[in-house]
Structures are given as structure tokens and as C-alpha cells.
Amino acid sequence: MSRPFVFIDRPIPAEAEAYIGQYCEYAIWNRREKMPREVLLENMSKAAGLLTAGRKVDQSLLDVSPQLRAVSTISVGYNHFDIEAMKARGVIGTHTPDVLTETVADLVFGLMLSSARRIAELDRYVKEGRWKENDGESLFGVDVHHASLGIIGMGRIGEAIARRAKFGFEMDVRYSGRSRKPEAEERYGAVYMSMEELLKSSDFIVLMTPLTAETEKLIGREQFRLMKSGAIFINASRGRTVDEAALIEALQEGRIRAAGLDVFEKEPVPADNPLLAMPNVVALPHIGSATSRTRFDMAMLAARNLVMAVTGQRPPNVIPELK
Ligand SMILES: NC(=O)c1ccc[n+]([C@@H]2O[C@H](COP(=O)([O-])OP(=O)(O)OC[C@H]3O[C@@H](n4cnc5c(N)ncnc54)[C@H](O)[C@@H]3O)[C@@H](O)[C@H]2O)c1
């Protein structure tokens, strides 16, 4: 039987590439610079599989990919998949859940601590030689331990955040969402409540939902108005789950104390985005899962998913909507 041809549209670890090479013919775009469209078109015209990390898989890509049977993304989020178009064409979509959960939860705690204790801001202050200006109180932050934490999106990562909050920081955890999560209630004492109640009562609000039609701009002007004065807002989900203009306004008006952001409406975030000029905003370049080990595990899992899908086996991580 001939080996399926797959296209890898970005550099991946040598081990993942070698694994794919054991089962498939492949081409890889092994450079950091933007791939010319002709390269994509040429490879997709014959590819049975695509390994990517964020490329839009929409009708226009499917139209130039007549042989395509599977797309494997090196990410847990798959909002770049047009699920209806993939369903209509019978294209399998896989992602990389679980292997990044703890790494992302660590980063969320980094954002919480940095926002509350002003770590990034005061690091700059010391390095700029301004320590001598210190009058003590002007450096005060707020405590994370024993504070209340509202998690919107109590899924895999949400639960890992709740575990750290409960057992590491003795926080009072609450969550909102479409359905109750009895294990989270049992294990972490998480209290289920409406989003309105959660916004009104939490010192920290962490957004950890996927980006869907339902969660696009889930947090907007009205939600920022409901937040406690002095609340700290953390987003590590996707930039578009928040109305960024409303976030800017809430910070400018001092309605909320600070924001910790790993994701933005537009990425890379433009240098003139007002959020970047605010000392009480911690801004990171979408690095939730970016540790060497986790990125390696994600690439290996995505490679396995792809190989299984194009060799006629059922991969374990088919996205729920395409199961
Ligand atoms: N910043 C990063 O680098 C990074 C890394 C990994 C994941 N993510 C994002 O985090 C998301 C979550 O990952 P996960 O593995 O925990 O997924 P998950 O599917 O396990 O959890 C998502 C949770 O959100 C809930 N949810 C969906 N719609 C909701 C709504 N309207 N209100 C409240 N809750 C809602 C779901 O019920 C589920 O419990 C991913 O889809 C991705 O977008 C970001």
C-alpha cells in the first residue's frame, strides 16, 4: 500500500518529524518566516493530512485540498477549524488536550501573582534605578492567598487552576458555566453560581473557556461593570472572548485593579495597543503552553494523531464536535 502524503506547515521537533516519516511521505515548511502561498497550494493539492498549529482550516483551504482526510493541530484550542465545513467534507480534526493542562495552569498563577503583587511592574522599577523613590505604600499590592477566585470555564485547565488555588493558596473557588462539575465541587470546594454572581463576588476572575460563537466577547462592558471594584482580571483563553475596548475602558476608569493577559484580540499585539502602556497590565505573547517539555509532548501527540488518522485508525484526540 502506498504511504499517505502529509504536509507539516511549521518546524516541529526532530523526533515528531521522524515519527511521521516512519509512516508517511511528507513535506515540511521548516522555516520561521511566512510561507509563500504557492508552497501551501502545491502541498495541499496532494496532502491527505495537515499538521499545523493555528492555520485556518476553512472552505477556501478545503477547496484547494482535494485529498485531505485529516488535520491535526498542535494546540488544545481549535477555534481555527471551520467545523461545519470539515464535517461536510468528512475531514477529521484532532487536537492536543491534557498534555498542556498543568503548564497553562502554572502560567495563569504567574499572571495572578504578577498582577496582584505587581511583579512585572516593579521589576521594571528596580531595573530603571527608581527604588530610591519608594515611599513604601506606593509599592503595595494585594494578596492572592485566601482571596476569592472565579473561574469561567471549569474544564481541564480550569480544574488545574482550581487545584492550585485550593491547596496552594487556600482560595475560595467559585465557577460558572453551562453545566455543573461535581468533581470540582467535591475536590476543590468550588461553588457553582451564575456568571453575574461570580463577577460580583470574585477578587480574581480567570477566563478559561474555548473561543466559540457563544463565548465571543463573553466579557464586555456590562460584565466589567459587574466586577467588584479592584478585581483582577486574567485571560489565558483566547483574545476574542473579551471585548478588548471594554477591558481598556474598565482599566482606564479604574473599575478593575489590574489585568493579566496571555492572549489578545489581535496577535502579535500591535505596539500601539493602549493595554501595553498600562503599568497594571501584565502582557504575555501567548505562552500558556510554552515550556520545552510541554511543547514537545504536544508535537508528539499531534504527530500520533495525524499518523493514525491518515492510516485509517481512529486517533484518540478527535475534537468533540467531529466524533
Ligand atoms: N493561553 C494559552 O496558551 C492556552 C493554552 C491552552 C488552552 N488555551 C485555551 O483554553 C481553552 C480551554 O482549554 P481546556 O483544555 O481547559 O478545554 P476544556 O474543553 O477542558 O474546558 C473548557 C471549559 O469551558 C466551558 N465552557 C464553554 N463555554 C462556556 C461558557 N459560555 N461559559 C462558561 N464555561 C464555558 C466548557 O464547559 C469546559 O468546561 C482552549 O480551548 C484554548 O482556547 C489557551
Ligand SMILES: O=C(O)[C@H](O)CO
Ligand atoms: O490552544 C492552545 O493549545 C494554545 O493556545 C496554543 O498552545
